[in-house]
Each structure stands twice: as structure tokens, then as C-alpha cells.
Amino acid sequence: MTKSMSQSSAECAPTNRSLRRIVFRNTSANLMRLAGAGILALILPPFLVRTLSTETYSTWALLLQLAAYVGFLDFGIQTAVSRFVAHADELGDIGQRDGIASTALVLLTIISLTGCFIIAMVAWQLPHLFRAMPAGVSGPAKVALLVMGGSFALGLPFSVIHAVFIGLQRSEIPSGILVANRLLMTAMVAGLALKHSGIAYMAAGVALANVLSYGVSYLAWRVWAPHVRLDFALASKDRAVEIGNYSLSLLAWLAATLMISGLDLGLVGIFDYRATAYYAVGVTLTNFVVQTQGTLFAALLPASAVLNARGDAEKLGTVLISSTRYGTLILLAMALPLLLGGKFILRLWVGADYASHSILIMQILVVANMVRLFTLPYATLLLGTGQQTKVIASPLAEGITNLAASIIGVKLFGAVGVAIGTLVGSFVGVGLHLFYNMPRTSAMAIDRTSLLRDGLLRPLACGAPFLLVILLHSIAPNIANSANALLLTLAIVTSSWLFWSYGLMRSERRTLETLWRPS
Secondary structure, eight states, rough: OOOHHHHHHHHHHHHHHHHHHHHHHHHHHHHHHHHHHHHIIIIIHHHHHHHOHHHHHHHHHHHHHHGGGGGGGGGHHHHHHHHHHHHHEEEEEEEHHHHHHHHHHHHHHHHHHHHHHHHHHHHHHHHHHOOOOOOOHHHHHHHHHHHHHHHHHTTTTTTHHHHHHHHHTTTTTOOOOOOHHHHHHHHHHHHHTTTTHHHHHHHHHHHHHHHHHHHHHHHHHHHOOSSSOGGGGGHHHHHHHHHHHHHHHHHHHHHHHIIIIIIIHHHHHOGGOOOOOOOOHHHHHHHHHHHHHHHHHHHHHHHHHHHHHHHHHHHHOOOOOHHHHHHHHHHHHHHHHHHHHHHHHHHHHHHHHHHHHOOOOOOOHHHHHHHHGGHHHHHHHHHTTTGGGSSSSSHHHHHHHHHHHHHHHHHHHHHHHHHHHHHHHHHHHHHIIIIIIGGOSSSSSOOOIIIIIIIIIIHHHHHHHHHHHHHHHHTTTOOOOHHHHHHHHHHHHHHHHHIIIIIOOHHHHHHHHHHSOOO
């Protein structure tokens, strides 16, 4: 019996190492995807704010958000396909894999046509939705929304191809397509803005880049995944119900996401139109932090589906703690510079006027997302194990709290109040995850004490020197430059030492020492 158990462990070990390599490879591919998204998010704004008037940039930012709403019509189907494909592929169930993907293709084709109709209705009513929109831009804005939003809607069926690649643990392929798409999109929008062509032509540039990427996605499927059949004939009612049951629970998550981050710019546009441009700038840097975290941990979804197929609850619990610790460390590394030197960064990026109006919005949003992203690894593992149905209440509670607080806040404080609403909602969401959802999660062996100690307190201890400097700046903002430089140097040295000696586990330090040691 002992011999048999040893053999079993020996067989599992390389499998687990292989899984870690796959997660690392997919995470690297997702970072490439993030770089592509960052091209559009970080390079375009400083160019556009210097080329367009504040009102025109406000309109452009609003149109981008409205067009992005089409993505919510996915209803979580892409996530469902990724999960089911990974699960079925692990079990060798080819019929289930191809049937799910084909059924999703049919569903998203129907939704795509519905999305085009919704975009047309919103474009028609645009001046009535945003009454403060300047009359001179409302006409081109309608055209821009039709063209740009329609192109996003037409892309919904092609998201099935991307989901298939993610489920097959080939994230590098959709990531490469996205990078190419963003490069072309950035070049076209920047070139058209430089020629003062107007927002309608800029939107046409976005649409053309999208359509070309859909063609590339189709070719990628034919070249690298022809064994996965995408055929309307394979679609079935039973699989549609299966996808629907999985996605139905995601609707609560999507609704919460819409209330948390999807409606913020729209609320500012309705109540404080001119501040839309400033809010858009503040939220852009924050969204980059959010997207980075989401991109890094997206690889956990198919990996957790594989572990769930094996019934390995203990391993899932271990992955939760380690991924939460890594996630918090990464969050601190990205957020602390924005909190400490945010105004300087904004001034370099978009100029003094935008920096002075956007800094407080950005800082509040950064703190809010640091709080809510602490439980992102848990939420991702839930999706991979198919247990998201048990945590519908918490995202809805966070979203409703966020929306209500944002509406009250924008009426009292303008655009800053919307950011405050996000901060209030974040504490509600995390609190419900920790004290209500985790005790009810059966697929993972969760030790909440270890999660809080190793996943949160360890990383916070590493960032404590920087947090003390931030606190000191808030108490005494007029610190001399020499003293400020000394404080920052001490914070960097101390945090680096804490990261090495306390943030990393002993086994992780040994692994890194082995990698660095000359052979």
C-alpha cells in the first residue's frame, strides 16, 4: 500500500509541475495582452487631451464607455466556454467540448445582432441621455457610437474562438491578436486626431481595427485549433441550458461590475459633464492596475478547472493563499507609487490642468480597488470550480451599495463623489466574501486565518514603510526635498528587505537563490 501511494505521488508530482508551467506560460501571455491594452489606455490619453478640447475629450471618453457596454451582453458566455473547454479537455470529452463551443457561437451570434439594435437606440437618444453635451458634437457622436459600438457587437461571436484557446491553455494566441489590434487602433486614432478629422472618423478607425482582428481570430482557429469544431449543427438545447445555468449566476457578477465600474463615467457625464474628462483620466490609471491584476490571475481559471476535475480541494486552498499573497504584493507595487507620486505622474502624463483635477479621483479609486481586488484570486477560483452560484449576494450587495453611494456622492461632491461610492462598495464586497461566502465554499479547503495572515498581512508588512511615508505626507505635506528623498530611500531599502525576508516563503527564497546561483 505504501509503495502504491508513493507511485501515485510520483505520478502526480510531474503533473502538478506541468500545471504550474502552463499557468506561468499563460500568465506571461496574459501580460502580453495587458501590454497591448496598455498601449491604447496609456499612450492615447496624453495625446488626445492635448489635441482635443476638454468637452470633446469628455465626449470621446463617454463614447468609448458606451461602446464597451456591448461587452456586458456576453453574459459570461466567454468565461463559461473557457471553463467548460478546459474541464472537458482534461477529461477527454471531445463531444462536450465541441458542443459547448458551437452552442456558444450560436448564442453569441444572436446576441450580436441584438447588441447592434441596442447601440442604434442609444445613439438615437444620445443627446437626451447627456443633456450637457455640446450641440456641435452631438451629431458626430451619434455616428461614432453607431460605428464603434456596432463593431464591438459584431465581435461577440469571435470571442468564442478566444475562449477556446484560453480553455486549451493557449492564452498566447488571443493575447497576440489583442496586442496587434491595440497597436493598429492606437495608430489610427492618433493619426486621425492629429489631422483633426473628428470623433466620427476616430471611431471608424477603432471599428476597422476591430474588424481586421476578427479576421485574424478566424484564421488563428483554422491554423492552431482546427480539431475543435465550431459548427452550428453541433449546437443543442441541452448545452444551451448548461451554458445558461453557468452564466446565469455570472449575471449577478456582471450586473455588479456594471454598477461598480461600468456606470461611473456615465453618472459623471449626466451630473457633471465637463468633469467627465478629468474622471476619465483618473480612472484610466486605476483601470490599468485593475486590468493588470485581472490579466495576471486569468490563468487561474482553466488551471482551477483542471484541479476541480481531479477533486483536489486541498491544492485549491493552497493555491488560493499563495495567489492572494502574490496578488497583494503586486497590488502594493503598482498602487503605492500612484498614491505617493500621483500628482507628479499625472502632470508628466496629461499636463498640470488634468493633474490638479484628477489626482484626488485617482487616489480614491486606487485605494478602493486595492481593497476589492484582495479577493480577486478567490473569485477567479470560484469561476474555475463552477461554484460562483453560491456567491451571488456579495457582488450584488457591493454593486448596489456602490451605485447608491455614487449617486448620492456625485450630487454632493461632483465627480469625486462617484469615486467615494466605489470605495464604500469595496468594503462591503470584501467583507461578505470573507465572512459569508468563504465558509460556504466546499470545492476549496479554505483556511481564513492563514489567508488573512499570509495573503494580506504579510504583503502589507512589506509595504508598511511606504504607507508610513504616505501618512507623513498627509500630515506634513511641505516636507523639504532632501528629507523627502531620504524618506523614500529608507522606504525602498526597508521594503525590499521585508519583501525578501518576510514577503517570500523560505521555499520561494531557496528557489530564487538556486536560479541566481552560477551553474
